[in-house]
Amino acid sequence: MTKIVVAVKYVPDATADRTFSADNTVDRAGVDGLLSELDEYAVEQALQVVEAGEGEVVVLTVGPDDAADAVRKALQMGADAGIHVQDDAIHGSDAFATSAILAAAIEKVGDYDLLFFGMASTDAGLGVVPTLVAERLGLPAVTYASEITVDGETVTIRRDGDVATQEIEATGKLVVSVTDQTGEARYPSFKGIMAAKKKPVEEWTLADLGVDAASVGLDNAWTKVESFEPRPPRTAGEIVTDEGDGGTKLVDFLASKKFV
């Protein structure tokens, strides 16, 4: 019996025009959102672990009203239950405050075995929340897992790094972040979509978690965004059509910039 909590994030669609709000936070209202694509791989791996044995997948998100969509998508894929932490005080929370809220929610769940995350979000994309949650819970984190095998109490994970491929073995509670190399995530089936409507979704506030509202949110962050600016548009470059001399022209350009 393995109980896996998968933390997921509701993000602005990466193909839309993403921007910032007046208070220098990511604009999450003006853009359509969805379950972060990279979190689908974590949900998929959790489902596969549970399907290979026995267990339960609980999906957890922290975010505004619309973040319920991310939970619903994971339930449609096959997760058993959802938790949505929502509180007005959370707006503007950075990765550190978010990790505190997630850690408190995970402690409230209590009887979990494994914690799965996507490798990074598709908006901020720092990939640091899994590590921070692990640090707060006093757990090891195996990040960027390419392959996960659970055998009884032992979890074996393959990580494909830049210089080496590592194999890591752990027993006991563990945080794992999952890459897109673990395998395609399933699409919700019609049956899955219907079944998701009956699955329980708990709604928790900061008070339910015993998290002090004064420790999270924009005003209490340990870092402060002073300003942001759009990257200056690239000035249109020179485009030539290859008429048998494209390679030569390319190198002429590189030479003019002293790359050759």
Place this chain on the structure above:
Amino acid sequence: MTEVLVLIDAPDGKVTKPSLELLTIARRIGEPSAIVFGSADNGVLAEYGAEKIYTYDDSAYSDYLVGPKAEAIAQLVGETSPAAVLVAASTEGKEISARVALKTQAGWIGDAVDVQADGGTITTTQSVFAGNFTVQSQITQGAPVISIKPNSTAPEAVAGAGAVEAKTADISDAAKTAKITSSKEKAASGRPELTEAAIVVSGGRGTGGDFTEVEAFADSLGAAVGASRAAVDSGWYPHTFQVGQTGKTVSPQLYVANGISGAIQHRAGMQTSKTIVAVNKDDEAPIFELVDFGVVGDLKAVLPQATEAVKQRKG
């Protein structure tokens, strides 16, 4: 001047270029102190400005994940009260630094592309939303812990004292629960490391699965080879070389995209490159919106000719 702690990465003792960049950036803030787990070429560290070199020697640092290193650095922060802690924005660097920030109750910045110090105030610059925005931030609590992307500055040699101090740290049992049971080194390609390279030449769907021309052109320029997600997903090139949102983010002096359309996922990984060049058969490929120079044509014809032209110029 206060100390600035700099985590050094030195596989097989050889100090990496991003580590030297960190030492250069540290000098803008205070006196660089290098932190070395295992051993590094101390001469090089002193040459690039390290006043002190803290060395840690314990098998725990290599047998387990980042836990022991993070504990050691957090203890050193408590001892030395540094002005900042700088690490490279690698996978491991980000994990170590985030844990250190939490342990020392300090603000953390990930993936900075620039760090400036004005008096006691440190301002960092990050590039976000696929490189479409830059964001300036300051840290409001604790000694800033900053992870910095490779190629954020050019390393400058300025001699430091390089005084070596051997240290030990108390490692908790909790930091030793996930053990690295095997580590297989990947075969070296003989090319520069993708995220550190000054020039990156990459290939996508347009290669049709054959990277011969892309690799030959890269080698003529002494460049690293990258690949688009389409090429990696097709099994044409290993994932380690993927440039884009779910792969590496690169910011070289020159990026050459061959047979890559330039979808948002790919742009996220290369848009901050200084000079961008593309070769693509499709004159409407979005990559051409980004380029300083583009060739509409077949890479199978353009690249071999370009490779020859480079060789001729280099004589």
